[in-house]
Amino acid sequence: MAEAKHIPQGGRPALVEPGSFDAVVQRGLLKARTVGPKMFDEVFSARDTGLGYTIENGVAVVRVDSAYGFRPDWFEQMVYGTIDSEELARTIERAAMDPAARAVMIELDCPGSTCEGTSELTRAVRAAKAASGGKPFGAFANEKAFSGGYWLACLCDTIGMTPSAGVGSIGVRWSMYDYAGMFEEAGVKPVLNETGKFKSVGLMGRPFSDEDQKYLMVTVEHCFTQFIEVVTAGRGIDEATVRGFEAACFTAPDALKNKLVDVVTSRGEFLRGLVSKAAPVG
Numbered sequence: 001m002a003e004a005k006h007i008p009q010g011g012r013p014a015l016v017e018p019g020s021f022d023a024v025v026q027r028g029l030l031k032a033r034t035v036g037p038k039m040f041d042e043v044f045s046a047r048d049t050g051l052g053y054t055i056e057n058g059v060a061v062v063r064v065d066s067a068y069g070f071r072p073d074w075f076e077q078m079v080y081g082t083i084d085s086e087e088l089a090r091t092i093e094r095a096a097m098d099p100a101a102r103a104v105m106i107e108l109d110c111p112g113s114t115c116e117g118t119s120e121l122t123r124a125v126r127a128a129k130a131a132s133g134g135k136p137f138g139a140f141a142n143e144k145a146f147s148g149g150y151w152l153a154c155l156c157d158t159i160g161m162t163p164s165a166g167v168g169s170i171g172v173r174w175s176m177y178d179y180a181g182m183f184e185e186a187g188v189k190p191v192l193n194e195t196g197k198f199k200s201v202g203l204m205g206r207p208f209s210d211e212d213q214k215y216l217m218v219t220v221e222h223c224f225t226q227f228i229e230v231v232t233a234g235r236g237i238d239e240a241t242v243r244g245f246e247a248a249c250f251t252a253p254d255a256l257k258n259k260l261v262d263v264v265t266s267r268g269e270f271l272r273g274l275v276s277k278a279a280p281v282g
Contacts, residue, residue, distance in 0.1 A: 053098075063107045143165055168245065
């Protein structure tokens, strides 16, 4: 059988680091297997449907422990643990306006996000910061802040990470698979009745052309341009340098050297630094 040709994919454009997202999926599938004979409605009635935040020493802590996306369906929420970006925005807004909070910390173990909803989340976080009365916002990578997770971190005033965490993956991908060869070998041919040459781009069995890929890259580049704007504004890194990272993931020493984070420290020290409104102690 002909091997499927992998090209940049179907579904939707994403801000996700593949390796770390695969780990999230594996955890979700393990959780699904342990459900056993429980009834569908019992599983869903027991699951946590809300985000929320905690107040720790005067800091409102919002934990982002998975990928986030625009209105994820039940499967994405149940198996992948995907967080609704709209709900995340509302949670950050509530945390920022809480009179008990002197600062806001977004604690990240996030492999990324979908492109859809991330721009809206950006506007919501910026509005929450403006309405908070000058409360410092900090992002802390406890394990990872990749792609859409790092996008979210760059909206904060300061970014910290543990010595063992990773950050970066500043890039966009849109993955599809070209099954045309496999269809041809099986004697199957798609019959397309369409009104435009790009109407069926991504349809299974339809071969991809160079023109198709250029067409798809317009959307990818549009989302990447927004990502670059957030990083350059939040970190003061010029566009050429951001593009030069080539979507690499960085460990603590290189992240600090490339100004992707401000401090490598413990969670507790970072939180205390936010409370004092001073630079976190490294």
